[in-house]
Amino acid sequence: MEKKESALFTDNEIEQLNSRFENTGAEEILIWSVENFGDEIALGTGFGASGVILIHMVYKLQLPMKIFCLDTNLLFDETYALWKQLELRYGKKIESAATALSLSEQAAAYGNNLWKTDPDRCCHIRKVLPLQRYLSDKKAWISGIRKSQTEHRRNAQKIERDALNNVIKINPLLNWTDSMIWDTIHQNDIPYHRLYDEGYPSIGCRPCTAPANGNGSPRAGRWENLEKTECGIHLNGHHLKSGSR
Numbered sequence: 001m002e003k004k005e006s007a008l009f010t011d012n013e014i015e016q017l018n019s020r021f022e023n024t025g026a027e028e029i030l031i032w033s034v035e036n037f038g039d040e041i042a043l044g045t046g047f048g049a050s051g052v053i054l055i056h057m058v059y060k061l062q063l064p065m066k067i068f069c070l071d072t073n074l075l076f077d078e079t080y081a082l083w084k085q086l087e088l089r090y091g092k093k094i095e096s097a098a099t100a101l102s103l104s105e106q107a108a109a110y111g112n113n114l115w116k117t118d119p120d121r122c123c124h125i126r127k128v129l130p131l132q133r134y135l136s137d138k139k140a141w142i143s144g145i146r147k148s149q150t151e152h153r154r155n156a157q158k159i160e161r162d163a164l165n166n167v168i169k170i171n172p173l174l175n176w177t178d179s180m181i182w183d184t185i186h187q188n189d190i191p192y193h194r195l196y197d198e199g200y201p202s203i204g205c206r207p208c209t210a211p212a213n214g215n216g217s218p219r220a221g222r223w224e225n226l227e228k229t230e231c232g233i234h235l236n237g238h239h240l241k242s243g244s245r
Ligand code: SF4
Pocket: 072, 074, 114, 115, 118, 119, 120, 122, 123, 124, 126, 127, 204, 205, 206, 207, 208, 231
């Protein structure tokens, strides 16, 4: 589906929006997002602590916003359970964006345990491409990334261009601290991922996520023993080499 050019702000407009939103709260940014993008915006979540807060806000503000999860078919059972729990609590369907390539087809094409032999390719197949497809008829998406999570995210902006998907990306919780996140979850009794209570500071796919083991990094346990810290969906297209997967 062709995307309307009006969807995309100029660099100058993005800069102006970021100045305007410097001290603006997450809820106001969500409201602005819906006013601007109507039903052509969606909230993406992997059901981390930031994501459940955004889901709660969308529900509380009664925003007609689609919510989706990139389902790699490799998520923890606890993640699928939380997905259902949130749908029940908020009475809102959370859509699945997933590759059509089953795990056995992936193994036949690329070998067993692609997440070990070539995790970038695995993330590309199971996360980056499904996101691209899901956003192909949207103008914008919302993510729960925060500056404190990775070196790369430290440079993110509340309003960004996602060049890979040709949409605007909005990060309403970008400046939130861990204590703001957990205070909000507890004060509002928002359902959250059980693995946080079992020593996992960050939760992704089952094969690529481990408990922190004393490492204090907010992304500890993700792609353990590798330099990889991002699956690619938050790199806004800057990681792609021409002709790459
Ligand atoms: S996080 Fe791991 S299992 Fe999940 S898509 Fe990426 S490499 Fe594959």
